[in-house]
Amino acid sequence: MADSAVRIGLVLPDVLGTYGDSGNAVVLRQRMRWRGVPADVVEVHYGDPVPDSLDVYLLGGGEDEGQELAADHLREHAGLRRAAARGAVVFAVCAGLQVLGTSFRTGDGRRHDGLGLLDVVTGPGKRRAVGEIVVDTPAGPLTGFENHLGVTTVGPGSRPLGRVRTGTGNGDGTDGAVTGHVLATYLHGPALARNPALADLLIGWVTGSPPADLPLPEVDELRRERLRAARGGARW
Amino acid sequence: MPLGSPVLDERRARTAPRLPRRARVAVALGRTAAGGSRRLGLGAGGVVGGRIAAALDPDALRHLGRHRTVVLVTGTNGKTTTASMLTRILEPLGAVAANRDGANMPDGVITALVDRPDAPLAVLEVDENYVAEVAQRLRPACLVLLNLSRDQLDRVGEVRTVERGLREAIGALPGTAVVANCDDPLATSAATASARPVWVSTGGCWTADALACGRCGRPIHHDGPAWRCRCGLARPRPDWVLAGDQAVDAGGRTVPLELRLPGRANASNAVMAVAAAALLGVDPGVAGARLTTITEVAGRYRRTVLGGHPVRLLLAKNPAGWRETLPLLDDRAPVVIAVNGREADGRDLSWLWDVPFERLRGRPVVAAGERSADLAVRLTYAGVAHLRCPDPVRGVAALDPGPVELVANYTAFRQLAPRSADG
Ligand SMILES: [Zn+2]
Numbered sequence: 001m002a003d004s005a006v007r008i009g010l011v012l013p014d015v016l017g018t019y020g021d022s023g024n025a026v027v028l029r030q031r032m033r034w035r036g037v038p039a040d041v042v043e044v045h046y047g048d049p050v051p052d053s054l055d056v057y058l059l060g061g062g063e064d065e066g067q068e069l070a071a072d073h074l075r076e077h078a079g080l081r082r083a084a085a086r087g088a089v090v091f092a093v094c095a096g097l098q099v100l101g102t103s104f105r106t107g108d109g110r111r112h113d114g115l116g117l118l119d120v121v122t123g124p125g126k127r128r129a130v131g132e133i134v135v136d137t138p139a140g141p142l143t144g145f146e147n148h149l150g151v152t153t154v155g156p157g158s159r160p161l162g163r164v165r166t167g168t169g170n171g172d173g174t175d176g177a178v179t180g181h182v183l184a185t186y187l188h189g190p191a192l193a194r195n196p197a198l199a200d201l202l203i204g205w206v207t208g209s210p211p212a213d214l215p216l217p218e219v220d221e222l223r224r225e226r227l228r229a230a231r232g233g234a235r236w
Numbered sequence: 237m238p239l240g241s242p243v244l245d246e247r248r249a250r251t252a253p254r255l256p257r258r259a260r261v262a263v264a265l266g267r268t269a270a271g272g273s274r275r276l277g278l279g280a281g282g283v284v285g286g287r288i289a290a291a292l293d294p295d296a297l298r299h300l301g302r303h304r305t306v307v308l309v310t311g312t313n314g315k316t317t318t319a320s321m322l323t324r325i326l327e328p329l330g331a332v333a334a335n336r337d338g339a340n341m342p343d344g345v346i347t348a349l350v351d352r353p354d355a356p357l358a359v360l361e362v363d364e365n366y367v368a369e370v371a372q373r374l375r376p377a378c379l380v381l382l383n384l385s386r387d388q389l390d391r392v393g394e395v396r397t398v399e400r401g402l403r404e405a406i407g408a409l410p411g412t413a414v415v416a417n418c419d420d421p422l423a424t425s426a427a428t429a430s431a432r433p434v435w436v437s438t439g440g441c442w443t444a445d446a447l448a449c450g451r452c453g454r455p456i457h458h459d460g461p462a463w464r465c466r467c468g469l470a471r472p473r474p475d476w477v478l479a480g481d482q483a484v485d486a487g488g489r490t491v492p493l494e495l496r497l498p499g500r501a502n503a504s505n506a507v508m509a510v511a512a513a514a515l516l517g518v519d520p521g522v523a524g525a526r527l528t529t530i531t532e533v534a535g536r537y538r539r540t541v542l543g544g545h546p547v548r549l550l551l552a553k554n555p556a557g558w559r560e561t562l563p564l565l566d567d568r569a570p571v572v573i574a575v576n577g578r579e580a581d582g583r584d585l586s587w588l589w590d591v592p593f594e595r596l597r598g599r600p601v602v603a604a605g606e607r608s609a610d611l612a613v614r615l616t617y618a619g620v621a622h623l624r625c626p627d628p629v630r631g632v633a634a635l636d637p638g639p640v641e642l643v644a645n646y647t648a649f650r651q652l653a654p655r656s657a658d659g
Contacts, residue, residue, distance in 0.1 A: 014448065020586035021586075026589070063453065065452060189584070190586060219616070222609040
């Protein structure tokens, strides 16, 4: 790892990139570079083969068709599956979470196969979950914004990322799912900008050891403000 | 492509519309309420009056639109500017009802019509999500569809869902001519439902959001000005083209656009306005000439004094708007950015990560607004050194003497207007 740059794959931003999701790649790259770890972002576009040699794979949010296309593409080009099988880090939000599951149903009721990297199944809920969300995890509270219709059930092959304090998440009081180095959540926003502990958890998985502290007062301030807002303590 | 009937009919222009009794009462009460809210300083009055009229008579819009020639302007960016251009072009022909303060939901549209009951013309900007509701009742002569891109995902919804709704609305308006931007695949996808589309090449678009096809979700392939999708959707041949500072029609006739509003986006808005005006029977040369008189739109591009500095006020409320705004910024001037996250702005600030703020590296930047904390984090990761100051006017005052560029999103911009002195 020391001799070459960490390669962060931004997977299918042209069909899954609705919510500023490329920001997660920017955050990971910067947090590594600021600590002296060279890192680059590699975009993998729809229609192109998916390399299995990247260190991190990031999947964003999208609409039903984009999600369907992404699932088809990633099943056909098996690079992501092969990479995950050898322990590469995968981080997905929203539609990306659903694509990583065993199956999902879109708003029109049709069922689609996912990649099966997480033991989750998703179906459409009754109403859209839109708003600030706070999730308690062993690494502390996560803050984010969610906007999705999906209701996700986590099976025994994965565990939820955390418990929802405010908001909807998976729909049963939990949010997200984790199996090995594959981690997914309904928080977009992008999630890693608001939650440096989560970003550093992924970086630790990539580099093999927890990264050094990286004090960023701007991020602390935003977290304080958003956690307060989620409690209803702020006017906006 | 002239319309079937002479739209700017003199006779129609002189005939005040007769409203049924219930609508007349609704309109009268609406007017009173609008005046009251203005006097009380409760805002522009735009929405209050309309809300009361709508509550008293759910069909108020239909009555208010009768006997008028109505043009609707919709799209993610440029609605207010384009509507204001069209209003300026049409004014010599008769009174124009217009929602000048940007109140573009049904309430605001009703208020605009209530305020000018005898205007034979109406130029109304309409929020993308309300086009179906408004157009079904007003039966516009013309609908101008500027562009579609990401904006307020939490309130408005995902852009392709918006496109589908517009496509259905347009399909249900066989009598309405649709002037649409054929360089924007999503706007094109919606406008192909029209029986009478007029295609305008505005010279480029915000491709990042338009990458996914409105029809099938696959990425759009671009090749110069041409674009196409594997499903068959492709760029239609334009009836109007923006070429530099000229609008050119299919017959090769050129119309100079000597705008005093800056930037490529305003030139795009202008060619859309000229194409729509031509459809209504206005000579394009005359239309183009009228645009040279516009120097600001609802306070945007206005130069004023704030916090002791000469300040230019700019509005940018989504990634596409920022793409157009970044090249306008005077590179010697510091930039104050004010971002709010209220209902009208969208409460989800994730769009900040789709704006290439990296381009502001090396210049003095102030992060302001109610959501300045979100902006400060974005700027930090963009490598842009900045000062954080929630109050934008204080942010301006904190800078060294000299001109300042102040870019605000929707409600942040509105908060600034009463605080700025003419300069
Ligand atoms: Zn297509």
